[in-house]
Amino acid sequence: MASIVAKPESAPEHCPGTQSDQAGKASACAGCPNQQICATGPKEPDPGIALVKERLGEVQNKILVLSGKGGVGKSTVTALLSRALAARDPNQNVAVLDIDICGPSQPRVLGVADEQVHQSGSGWSPVYVDDNLSVMSIGFLLASPDDAIIWRGPKKNGMIKQFLSEVDWGQLDYLLMDTPPGTSDEHLSAVTYLSQANLTGAILVTTPQEVALLDVRKEIDFCRKTNIKILGVVENMSKFICPCCAKESEIFPANTGGARGMCEELDVPFLGSLPLDPKVTRCCDEGKNFIEDLPDSPVIKALDQIITRLQMNCRD
Amino acid sequence: MLEGVKHIILVLSGKGGVGKSTVSTQIALTLVEKGCKVGLLDVDLCGPSIPYLLQLEGKDVHQSDEGWVPVYTDEKQNLAVMSIGFLLNNRNNAVVWRGPKKTSMVKQFLTDVSWGELDYLIIDTPPGTSDEHITVMENLKNVKCDGAVIVTTPQLVSIEDVRKEITFCKKTGIPIIGLIENMSGFVCPSCTNCTNIFSKGGGETLATISNIKHLGSIPIDPRVGQLLGRACVNELPDSPSAKVFNQIVDKVIQVAV
Numbered sequence: 001m002a003s004i005v006a007k008p009e010s011a012p013e014h015c016p017g018t019q020s021d022q023a024g025k026a027s028a029c030a031g032c033p034n035q036q037i038c039a040t041g042p043k044e045p046d047p048g049i050a051l052v053k054e055r056l057g058e059v060q061n062k063i064l065v066l067s068g069k070g071g072v073g074k075s076t077v078t079a080l081l082s083r084a085l086a087a088r089d090p091n092q093n094v095a096v097l098d099i100d101i102c103g104p105s106q107p108r109v110l111g112v113a114d115e116q117v118h119q120s121g122s123g124w125s126p127v128y129v130d131d132n133l134s135v136m137s138i139g140f141l142l143a144s145p146d147d148a149i150i151w152r153g154p155k156k157n158g159m160i161k162q163f164l165s166e167v168d169w170g171q172l173d174y175l176l177m178d179t180p181p182g183t184s185d186e187h188l189s190a191v192t193y194l195s196q197a198n199l200t201g202a203i204l205v206t207t208p209q210e211v212a213l214l215d216v217r218k219e220i221d222f223c224r225k226t227n228i229k230i231l232g233v234v235e236n237m238s239k240f241i242c243p244c245c246a247k248e249s250e251i252f253p254a255n256t257g258g259a260r261g262m263c264e265e266l267d268v269p270f271l272g273s274l275p276l277d278p279k280v281t282r283c284c285d286e287g288k289n290f291i292e293d294l295p296d297s298p299v300i301k302a303l304d305q306i307i308t309r310l311q312m313n314c315r316d
Numbered sequence: 317m318l319e320g321v322k323h324i325i326l327v328l329s330g331k332g333g334v335g336k337s338t339v340s341t342q343i344a345l346t347l348v349e350k351g352c353k354v355g356l357l358d359v360d361l362c363g364p365s366i367p368y369l370l371q372l373e374g375k376d377v378h379q380s381d382e383g384w385v386p387v388y389t390d391e392k393q394n395l396a397v398m399s400i401g402f403l404l405n406n407r408n409n410a411v412v413w414r415g416p417k418k419t420s421m422v423k424q425f426l427t428d429v430s431w432g433e434l435d436y437l438i439i440d441t442p443p444g445t446s447d448e449h450i451t452v453m454e455n456l457k458n459v460k461c462d463g464a465v466i467v468t469t470p471q472l473v474s475i476e477d478v479r480k481e482i483t484f485c486k487k488t489g490i491p492i493i494g495l496i497e498n499m500s501g502f503v504c505p506s507c508t509n510c511t512n513i514f515s516k517g518g519g520e521t522l523a524t525i526s527n528i529k530h531l532g533s534i535p536i537d538p539r540v541g542q543l544l545g546r547a548c549v550n551e552l553p554d555s556p557s558a559k560v561f562n563q564i565v566d567k568v569i570q571v572a573v
Contacts, residue, residue: 033420068363068410070332070443075473102444103330103477148330148480150445150487153415181332181443182362183410184418209541212333215363218410225412245507253538266408278513285472285515 046192051165053196055123059095059172061314062194063231064202066223068215070181072207073236075105076284077274078178081203081310082110084303085174086133087291092173095126097163098137099190100180101156102149107139111287116140123168130289136167153185160189181215183222191226200314201229203271206262207237208254213262220266231313232271234306235259240276241298251276269313272306274299317383318426318459320433321355323572326452326464326490330477332443334469335498335534337365338541339564340440342557343465345547346565348394352435355386358399359422359452360442361411367401370545377402382430389545398429415447422451436572443477445484453488462572463491465531465564469499470518482526493571494529495519496564502536510535531567532560 014028023029024039032038056062065078078096086094098106107113107127115127117140126134138149138159151159169175180186191199202223206216216233223230235258239248254261263270280299283290291300318324327340337360344356358366367373375387377398386396400411400421413421431437442448464485468478478495485492497519501512513536523530534540540548540557549558 033417037416070363071334071469071474072332102446103332103480105473105476108473108476145476146479146483148445148483148487150450150484152419152447152450156446183412184362185414185447188412188414207333211337211365211368211541214365214368214407217408218363221408221410222412225410240502240511240513242504242507242509243511244509245504247504247506249502249505249538251502251513251536251538253542255542276513278511278515281471281514 048161048165048193049196052161052193055165055167056175056197059169059175061174061200062177062197063174063200063314064177064179064190064228065205066179066187066202066219067181067205068183068217068219068222069206069212072205072212073274074181074205075100075109075178077203077205077234077236078176079106079109079284080274080290080299080303081307082133082174082176083289083291084307086130088307090132093132093171094174094176095133095169095172096135097167097175097177098135098139099160099163099177099186101138101151101159101186103180104137104139106135106137106178108287109284110135111289113139113287120168123166126167126169134169136163156185157189160186161193164190164193183218187222191228199228201231203231203310204233204268205236206233206259207252208235208250208258209252210256212252213256213259217262217266220268230268231310232269233259233263234271235273237276238273243278269309271309272302274302274306317429317431318437321431321437321459322435324437324439324456324459324461325493325568325572326439326441326461327467328441328449328464328481328485329443329467330445330479330481331468331474334467334474336443336467337369337440339465339467339496339498340438341366341369341545342540342548342561343565343568344395344436344438345545346549346561347436349547349549350565350569353394353433355396355398355431355434355437357425357429357437357439358397358401359425359439359448361400361413361418361421361448363442364399364401366397366399366440370397372397373401373407375402380430383428384430386429386431396431396434398425418447419451422448423455426452426455445480449484453490461490463493465493465568466495466528467498468495468519468522469514470497470512470516471514472518474514475518475522478522479526482528492528494531494564494567495523496531496560497533499536500533529567531564534560
């Protein structure tokens with residue numbers, strides 16, 4: 001299972017592992033910030049893992065959308081991919097799960113910000129954006145957009161477990177899970193709960209400049225440590241085409257080779273680059289379907305190639 | 317450990333990638349230019365950007381009797397920096413920690429670093445309203461925190477998260493110094509036509525609605541992102557960004573008297 005979660009690399013040298021009987025009690029544990037939690041925590045595997053496995057049994061491809069960096073477009077890329085996948089084939093069911101608890105963006109980007117989630121006998125019913133595209137987010141559970149979720153890790157974990165085990169998705173071809181930035185509670189929880197559920201892999205999103213790549217490298221390290229297959233890297237906001245003179249400029253200059261360079265260096269697949277189109281940004285802000293509204297955008301073309309490569313990597 | 321620190325400023329944003337770290341470093345560098353002694357603390361544990369932005373990658377933190385000695389950017393020791401980035405062996409390594417471990421690290425950063433005498437301590441935070449933020453807020457309760465500078469980009473997707481951060485500040489009693497709208501418009505270098513890539517004015521509207529001060533709007537200027545440790549007010553004195561950074565720092569000095 002998630003052996004790495006049981007013993008983080010940053011743990012003391014002789015860490016007995018968090019699942020061990022000696023957790024929190026061995027001499028190596030003295031001074032470890034996690035000591036008390038290890039000593040008092042439950043040792044048997046979380047029953048949630050089996051529940052998630054059962055609930056997601058009818059979901060064919062389970063994909064995490066990750067990035068160490070914030071604001072690179074994880075939510076936008078998730079929304080673009082899900083819309084495009086849903087539009088490709090009306091018989092293909094696609095769903096988006098937003099596990100960004102502190103900053104949920106999916107309700108807005110998919111244009112369902114005012115919707116609510118309903119409970120039924122078989123669990124929470126997700127919100128339907130289209131006949132074959134559904135979404136679930138904590139954003140639907142907040143009374144006002146000003147409401148802040150000021151939660152520490154364990155409470156966020158409980159929420160993610162509920163999202164993964166209690167939403168009634170039905171049969172799905174693709175479930176895209178949008179995550180918050182970083183490599184912490186939300187990510188570890190999702191990976192732990194999905195450990196028996198046959199996770200397909202992860203898409204990493206980045207922007208071209210080094211300050212973003214720096215954090216994405218950490219996310220690649222996270223994927224390797226937790227044995228998640230990397231389906232590929234998407235470079236977002238790669239070029240800006242001036243709507244006035246049609247000249248290209250680099251807003252976030254790729255001084256260190258950009259995402260393609262990083263992919264070669266670290267040997268991960270590169271899925272493609274998405275240019276920066278202010279019209280798409282606006283569409284996302286307004287929650288409109290960009291495939292219908294902006295069929296000529298260079299983003300659509302680039303997206304098409306990315307999806308073809310993604311589907312290929314999912315099958316391998 | 318914070319007795320010698322006269323003023324503490326937090327840089328917050330609910331949203332990631334809006335430029336918190338860039339704004340933090342530029343505020344710190346501008347304060348140094350004005351003759352202040354400044355500390356910069358990076359509590360973003362999963363994505364520390366400050367060491368790269370100040371070109372301090374590979375520098376080490378040392379232990380002394382008084383605690384951790386921060387990394388200084390210059391001989392005169394006018395800018396002291398602390399980040400988890402200095403404690404990692406390899407820049408590709410991830411810090412895969414759950415909340416409690418992050419909490420104790422942040423606590424250590426706040427209590428065990430020997431900052432010495434500082435005019436300003438700028439604290440750069442990760443996105444969100446969770447462990448790191450709650451810990452910083454709790455530990456600063458007994459020390460005087462002058463307030464928070466909130467950073468956003470103009471589009472609604474970002475504003476939505478920043479509204480949550482404002483609620484966080486109000487609930488936890490952190491005074492808000494003001495709001496900065498970053499990446500508001502891009503001037504095409506070949507035709508000088510300004511495009512509002514991420515729309516425009518969202519920050520200003522938010523400031524009005526939430527009744528907080530709008531400190532200024534910073535346009536997208538790829539040069540600013542490449543300054544890497546040099547003060548914008550020095551290197552690009554005529555750029556609109558420099559003007560805004562000056563305004564922000566004046567305001568910060570004014571608030572934090």
